[in-house]
Amino acid sequence: MSASKLTKKLGSLLFTALLLGPAMAFAEYSTLNMTESVSKIGQDMYDLHMLAFWICVVAGVLVFGVIIWSIIFHRKSKGAKPAHFHENTTVEVVWTSIPLIILVAIAVPSTKTLLEYEDTTNSDITIKATGWQWKWEYDYIDDKVGDSKGLHFFSSLSKESNDARQLGANKPLPEHYLLDVDKRVVVPVGKKVRVLTTANDVIHAWWVPELAIKRDAVPGFINESWFQSEKVGVYRGQCAELCGKDHGFMPIVVEVKSVEDYKAWSSAQKATAAKAAAAADAASGKTYTMAELMAKGKDVYTANCAACHQASGVGGGPFPALKGSPVATTGSIADHIAIIADGKGIMPPFGSQLSALDIAAVTTYERNAWGNNTGDVVQPSQVK
Amino acid sequence: MSDQAPTGIKRWLFTTNHKDIGTLYLWFSFIMLLTGGAMAMVIRAELLYPGMQVVDPNFFNMMTTMHGLIMVFGAIMPAMVGLGNWLIPMMIGAPDMALPRMNNWSFWILPGAAILLVAPMFIGGDFLSGQGPAFGWTFYEPLSGQYGNLAFFVFAVHLLGFSSIMGSINIIATILNMRAPGMTLMKMPMFVWTWLITAFLLIAVMPVLAGVVTMMLTDKYFGTSFFDAAGGGDPVMFQHVFWFFGHPEVYIMILPAFGIVSQIIPTFSRKKLFGYASMVYATAAIAFLSFIVWAHHMFTVGMPVAGELYFMYATVMIAVPTAVKVFNWTATMWKGSLTFEIPMLWSIAFVFLFTIGGFTGLMLGLAPVDFQYHDTYFVVAHFHYVLVTGALFGIIAAFYYWVPKWTGNMYPPLLSKIHFWVSLVSVNVLFFPQHFIGLAGMPRRIPDYAVQFADWNFWSSIGGFVFGLSQILFLFIIIKTIKGGEKATDQVWESAEGLEWTIPSPAPYHTFVTPPDVK
Numbered sequence: 001m002s003a004s005k006l007t008k009k010l011g012s013l014l015f016t017a018l019l020l021g022p023a024m025a026f027a028e029y030s031t032l033n034m035t036e037s038v039s040k041i042g043q044d045m046y047d048l049h050m051l052a053f054w055i056c057v058v059a060g061v062l063v064f065g066v067i068i069w070s071i072i073f074h075r076k077s078k079g080a081k082p083a084h085f086h087e088n089t090t091v092e093v094v095w096t097s098i099p100l101i102i103l104v105a106i107a108v109p110s111t112k113t114l115l116e117y118e119d120t121t122n123s124d125i126t127i128k129a130t131g132w133q134w135k136w137e138y139d140y141i142d143d144k145v146g147d148s149k150g151l152h153f154f155s156s157l158s159k160e161s162n163d164a165r166q167l168g169a170n171k172p173l174p175e176h177y178l179l180d181v182d183k184r185v186v187v188p189v190g191k192k193v194r195v196l197t198t199a200n201d202v203i204h205a206w207w208v209p210e211l212a213i214k215r216d217a218v219p220g221f222i223n224e225s226w227f228q229s230e231k232v233g234v235y236r237g238q239c240a241e242l243c244g245k246d247h248g249f250m251p252i253v254v255e256v257k258s259v260e261d262y263k264a265w266s267s268a269q270k271a272t273a274a275k276a277a278a279a280a281d282a283a284s285g286k287t288y289t290m291a292e293l294m295a296k297g298k299d300v301y302t303a304n305c306a307a308c309h310q311a312s313g314v315g316g317g318p319f320p321a322l323k324g325s326p327v328a329t330t331g332s333i334a335d336h337i338a339i340i341a342d343g344k345g346i347m348p349p350f351g352s353q354l355s356a357l358d359i360a361a362v363t364t365y366e367r368n369a370w371g372n373n374t375g376d377v378v379q380p381s382q383v384k
Numbered sequence: 385m386s387d388q389a390p391t392g393i394k395r396w397l398f399t400t401n402h403k404d405i406g407t408l409y410l411w412f413s414f415i416m417l418l419t420g421g422a423m424a425m426v427i428r429a430e431l432l433y434p435g436m437q438v439v440d441p442n443f444f445n446m447m448t449t450m451h452g453l454i455m456v457f458g459a460i461m462p463a464m465v466g467l468g469n470w471l472i473p474m475m476i477g478a479p480d481m482a483l484p485r486m487n488n489w490s491f492w493i494l495p496g497a498a499i500l501l502v503a504p505m506f507i508g509g510d511f512l513s514g515q516g517p518a519f520g521w522t523f524y525e526p527l528s529g530q531y532g533n534l535a536f537f538v539f540a541v542h543l544l545g546f547s548s549i550m551g552s553i554n555i556i557a558t559i560l561n562m563r564a565p566g567m568t569l570m571k572m573p574m575f576v577w578t579w580l581i582t583a584f585l586l587i588a589v590m591p592v593l594a595g596v597v598t599m600m601l602t603d604k605y606f607g608t609s610f611f612d613a614a615g616g617g618d619p620v621m622f623q624h625v626f627w628f629f630g631h632p633e634v635y636i637m638i639l640p641a642f643g644i645v646s647q648i649i650p651t652f653s654r655k656k657l658f659g660y661a662s663m664v665y666a667t668a669a670i671a672f673l674s675f676i677v678w679a680h681h682m683f684t685v686g687m688p689v690a691g692e693l694y695f696m697y698a699t700v701m702i703a704v705p706t707a708v709k710v711f712n713w714t715a716t717m718w719k720g721s722l723t724f725e726i727p728m729l730w731s732i733a734f735v736f737l738f739t740i741g742g743f744t745g746l747m748l749g750l751a752p753v754d755f756q757y758h759d760t761y762f763v764v765a766h767f768h769y770v771l772v773t774g775a776l777f778g779i780i781a782a783f784y785y786w787v788p789k790w791t792g793n794m795y796p797p798l799l800s801k802i803h804f805w806v807s808l809v810s811v812n813v814l815f816f817p818q819h820f821i822g823l824a825g826m827p828r829r830i831p832d833y834a835v836q837f838a839d840w841n842f843w844s845s846i847g848g849f850v851f852g853l854s855q856i857l858f859l860f861i862i863i864k865t866i867k868g869g870e871k872a873t874d875q876v877w878e879s880a881e882g883l884e885w886t887i888p889s890p891a892p893y894h895t896f897v898t899p900p901d902v903k
Binding site: 031032033034035044045048049052053056059060063064066067070071074075076077080081082083084085086087088091092095096099100103106107110111113114115117118164165166167168169170173176177178179197201202203205207209212213214215216218219220221223224236237238239240241242243244245246247248249316317318345346 | 434435436437439440441442445508510513514515518519520524526527530531532612613614618619620653654655656657658659660661662684685686689692693696697700701703704707708710711714715716717718719720721722723724732735736739740743744746747750751752753755756758759760820821823824825827829830831832833834835836837839840
């Protein structure tokens, strides 16, 4: 084979690879474009995105085309002699005006969509989402569809994801890794859901891409936004504002049910909540054994405390060790409980998240685990 | 003329020579580039596969934070000041900067600031738990207020501000007072113009940055409540003040790069820069607009709708002067007589890739769509196209263009070509897929991600490792060029125009002791 034939063959190979390579990659990677939305306004946002994208593509093809033309045909090696022009008022006025006209053309639909997006009136359900380091708290404030008004719960990363995401865990990743929670937000289909966002500690942001809603949760302030899903399904999102160590591990899962299913769900929730409250009342008066409290305390600790203080109680960086700490050994039980309930420094208060039994159990656990061995047994009645 | 300059370390400590100080700035910024780049390698290593394999989440956050701060304040800005120091006096026919002692001081503040910035990473016993700043380079309150060693960060920023403000005063004083006879403002090279405008931006916004970090300091240690809602403050006010600094800051990093490519493209097109006057006006327009668009970084923060509309309109307006600049570079190449020396390659890559960053910038400016883009990898892709393939490519182009004048030696042609092509391909493998994962819904600043983002993250990391390694090759090229190489002529480039090409290569220690005549 002669050298020229070889170059030709290599050239055609390269060409095929360049053409087919991306095509093959596209087939394999479906995640190329913005997530399409299940809400009407989300679809408007998507369309606007595509409009802006195609305008950029056309502008890019024109400008880059001219540059590439110059690179190929106006090169010195091809004997190109430089022209002498270096200004032209007409051309400059024209190419200043054209972008201006295009911008006005995009601004019109953008304004329309924005005004619609910011209209939170006439909602059917109002849910308050409060960001915590690093979980979400939900309050159903108003419900014109079902019976969820007053419903309140916390929602954290699911246990399977949480186990798998530990450094060096080396576990197989569960389905919906990092996008699964222990308790979902449930809403009805085709209804306008107003979301009030706020935060307890630092700024978080409540984002579900398919529902086309993203709004910051700012401590001390309440923001309003809304979504309305036209399709039943489960939609997953994440906190979108850096909020510290476990920012990547506080997902949001919204389950959209049919109106009938939603109503059934909300009544069931009400009943469960009433039962749980009664049980907690009964529990706070009861006396528990050390073994019971240690077992319960370990679960509470793993779910709420281990993210910062570590499972082994040694802490790390800004998070103090509990192992051997005066707070959990020689200090008074009342002070220990107060720190758990009210927080300290960057530690959030857990008083509103944990029951008296939970706090009693975790206090007992911290005073006896990892060789702290104080022998203290803390009963729910001591927690006030 | 005898130099009587001290030698050894004293030469560099006490120097008031603009060329020495320019060299110091450039080396400092290159060390910072490698430091910040090493941190980016840690980030990409953790993101190579889903699951946590390499570092603790807090350490990861510290890496993203320090990477951003070091690249912005340590690498890009000092590199631009270094280029300004070296080139502005030679371009306007001045013997040195107007305030040489202050010039020395503004450089020597920088290493101290860098140490203050980096030190908290090593204070305390537990390096791997990430005890340095881990609140993002934007240091939003109240998250940053939770950080124990905040005072280090605040004082580091204060020092960086002093340095920048003194550097800017010096540049303005030099340009306005020390131009050679006959060099009117509208005859100045574009690089000088862009630096003049940049210097005004710096003087305007660095005090705002100093103000905001001081408020953080008093909030943390002296019981004030500027940003604490519980005490009557407003965490969102932090963002307004920060971005009032932050948006012009973005242009501080890119405007001198505009100037650089406006010098290089005409040289290798053998044709005058198209629309010089409109270039100057477009630069000034961009600088002006940069002050009135800041809240487009905050569309999701819960602003009144009138505010969102205003900031959207003002933001997309920036596309007009920016487009004018790109059109002018294009028209400069059109019907030229092009050759493709290394500086030209980097400049053409700049025009293409910066424009892509500009396009995504326009998309991000549309408030209702920004609700989906905001705080995702789409934003990460956008600003890396602007700052890496924009500002950094401009700086590298400037190195290859002026290094024959600085050292008297040509760069090694083959290695430099490899450096360009490997960087060009890898930087796109690194950042282009980030558009996809951002649109698909991956938030920025997360150490681990859901599996649907895995494929493109893998390729992005591979591109990142190659891009990182190719900058080690750049270090080798720099050293090799300083040590020797083909001798450069005084003119260096066939049709380069400007006073710096009228002096010998390498440029003597003192130039233009008597001012040249500019026709």
